[in-house]
Amino acid sequence: MIVGTRKPFEEIIALLGEPVGNRILVLGCDSCMAVSLASGEAEVKELIDELREHSDALGLGWEFEGRTLKRQCERKYEERVSELIDGSDAVVSLGCGVGAQMLSENFPLANVVPAINTSNMGAPEARGIFKEKCMGCGDCTIHRTAGVCVLARCSKALQNGPCGGTTDGKCEIDPETDCAWATIYDSLKRRGRLDDVRGLVPPKDWSRSHSGGVRTVRVG
Amino acid sequence: MPGILERKLADGEFVVTAEIGPPKSADPGDFLKKARMVKGCADAYNVTDNQTATVRMSSLAGCVLCLSEGMEPIMQITCRDRNRLAIQSDVLGAAALGVRNVLCLSGDHQSFGNQPGAKNVYDIDSTQELMVLDRMRAKGELWGGERLAKAPDLFLGAAANPFGEPAEMHMIRLAKKIAAGARFIQTQAIFDVDLFERWLGHAEREGVTDGASVIAGIIPLKSYAAAKHIAEGVPGTFVPDRVLERMSSAADESAEGMRIAAETIEAVRGMAGVSGIHVMPIYWYSGVRPLLETTGLLG
Ligand code: SF4
Ligand code: SF4
Numbered sequence: 001m002i003v004g005t006r007k008p009f010e011e012i013i014a015l016l017g018e019p020v021g022n023r024i025l026v027l028g029c030d031s032c033m034a035v036s037l038a039s040g041e042a043e044v045k046e047l048i049d050e051l052r053e054h055s056d057a058l059g060l061g062w063e064f065e066g067r068t069l070k071r072q073c074e075r076k077y078e079e080r081v082s083e084l085i086d087g088s089d090a091v092v093s094l095g096c097g098v099g100a101q102m103l104s105e106n107f108p109l110a111n112v113v114p115a116i117n118t119s120n121m122g123a124p125e126a127r128g129i130f131k132e133k134c135m136g137c138g139d140c141t142i143h144r145t146a147g148v149c150v151l152a153r154c155s156k157a158l159q160n161g162p163c164g165g166t167t168d169g170k171c172e173i174d175p176e177t178d179c180a181w182a183t184i185y186d187s188l189k190r191r192g193r194l195d196d197v198r199g200l201v202p203p204k205d206w207s208r209s210h211s212g213g214v215r216t217v218r219v220g
Numbered sequence: 221m222p223g224i225l226e227r228k229l230a231d232g233e234f235v236v237t238a239e240i241g242p243p244k245s246a247d248p249g250d251f252l253k254k255a256r257m258v259k260g261c262a263d264a265y266n267v268t269d270n271q272t273a274t275v276r277m278s279s280l281a282g283c284v285l286c287l288s289e290g291m292e293p294i295m296q297i298t299c300r301d302r303n304r305l306a307i308q309s310d311v312l313g314a315a316a317l318g319v320r321n322v323l324c325l326s327g328d329h330q331s332f333g334n335q336p337g338a339k340n341v342y343d344i345d346s347t348q349e350l351m352v353l354d355r356m357r358a359k360g361e362l363w364g365g366e367r368l369a370k371a372p373d374l375f376l377g378a379a380a381n382p383f384g385e386p387a388e389m390h391m392i393r394l395a396k397k398i399a400a401g402a403r404f405i406q407t408q409a410i411f412d413v414d415l416f417e418r419w420l421g422h423a424e425r426e427g428v429t430d431g432a433s434v435i436a437g438i439i440p441l442k443s444y445a446a447a448k449h450i451a452e453g454v455p456g457t458f459v460p461d462r463v464l465e466r467m468s469s470a471a472d473e474s475a476e477g478m479r480i481a482a483e484t485i486e487a488v489r490g491m492a493g494v495s496g497i498h499v500m501p502i503y504w505y506s507g508v509r510p511l512l513e514t515t516g517l518l519g
Contacts, residue, residue, distance in 0.1 A: 160347035161393025164381030164456030172455040185389040203348045
């Protein structure tokens with residue numbers, strides 16, 4: 001899933017600026033960002049409540065609508081609320097960066113305000129804790145490293161083993177972050193498969209990652 | 221023709237290398253001031269590459285300044301700041317200017333330094349850096365196979381952390397670095413001689429160090445504050461409590477730091493698998509000469 005967090009309220013207000021009218025639509029997304037606890041129905045309502053308080057306090061007279069789309073990144077779900085979008089002076093997107101972009105793309109006249117900071121491709125490990133797992137390199141090689149992605153989960157993307165900075169299984173950047181190589185070692189050791197990481201891994205071909213330029217995936 | 225470092229190691233002589241951290245300055249004099257403080261103390265001089273991710277005069281410039289002083293440099297190149305294009309090109313340039321020793325490093329994460337908002341590179345890791353440079357050296361080819369008109373004459377090194385955990389995983393990586401072309405290994409600073417000796421034994425049993433010379437890292441501690449800073453702020457360095465206690469209770473902290481460093485040098489010199497020492501003065505350049513004098517390693 002895509003992991004993200006809502007921007008602080010003050011930043012959303014600053015991005016909203018002075019909408020030309022007073023009709024504000026808050027659009028959530030029921031996919032990744034909802035799992036990220038940032039864009040489900042509850043979060044849409046929460047943001048509307050905050051905005052309403054702000055509007056009341058300053059006498060702005062804003063009016064609100066809120067909807068949560070199944071997937072904000074797909075036109076067919078966006079089109080189901082096209083009248084609402086067309087009739088709004090500002091559309092506050094609680095979708096990820098992709099969702100917010102697709103709104104702008106599909107509704108070129110809409111004033112889309114991105115309210116999410118999209119972070120990474122990861123997974124929830126406990127309630128409210130999401131960890132990065134993949135950086136979309138386009139050429140998956142996690143079979144070499146106990147199913148752990150060193151590109152996304154090692155802070156230096158080291159492909160041949162740990163740096164000298166790892167301490168007690170944690171990464172040198174901070175004691176809360178697991179060292180990918182400590183995780184790999186534990187897993188391989190348990191399975192008696194340390195030989196998996198003994199061979200030299202040559203420089204990676206990054207051309208299928210973002211380094212190769214903007215990517216288009218064609219299927220079928 | 222091989223350089224002093226390579227030749228002495230080949231002859232089985234005990235070598236001394238010393239580290240010079242380039243200044244935050246565009247003045248060559250600021251580099252040379254430091255260099256001259258350690259000149260004549262070592263067989264070769266490591267010039268660091270934006271160490272602890274802090275912007276400084278470039279390693280290549282420092283290496284060339286060393287050469288102008290008749291000091292043999294070891295150019296450190298981290299994978300944090302350069303991709304394979306830049307590394308290969310810098311090494312060709314360095315070789316053209318007379319640099320032959322290169323130490324391949326991952327580099328400290330930029331969050332430690334003065335550019336925490338920087339985007340890091342990590343196109344290749346330090347093992348892959350060795351593979352790339354060793355191919356240039358041995359085959360006269362760029363990565364990808366293109367021929368070089370002239371191959372760089374390189375003597376390649378790598379770093380090792382004898383105290384890194386999980387130890388077995390670190391040993392596997394060290395073996396890979398040597399398989400990739402490292403001929404000398406400079407270790408992190410040693411403050412626990414017994415632990416280091418155990419690591420060395422492990423490395424020898426595994427045959428890891430057969431292909432490369434181990435040069436043991438030494439940091440002379442100038443003060444208790446410096447010891448604490450190194451223990452807490454330098455990634456990958458392990459300073460045991462008893463060393464911190466010795467420093468904190470010493471009447472003369474720098475004299476105690478000097479004693480600890482001298483004892484460490486004496487101890488590692490007696491170990492069969494150690495080919496030399498690598499002195500990292502951190503901020504104590506003036507301490508290097510007296511330290512080597514006391515241990516009889518000068519001249
Ligand atoms: S190797 Fe590439 S595709 Fe596989 S998890 Fe890592 S970044 Fe994602
Ligand atoms: S401590 Fe581990 S995860 Fe962090 S950069 Fe080093 S090897 Fe990678």
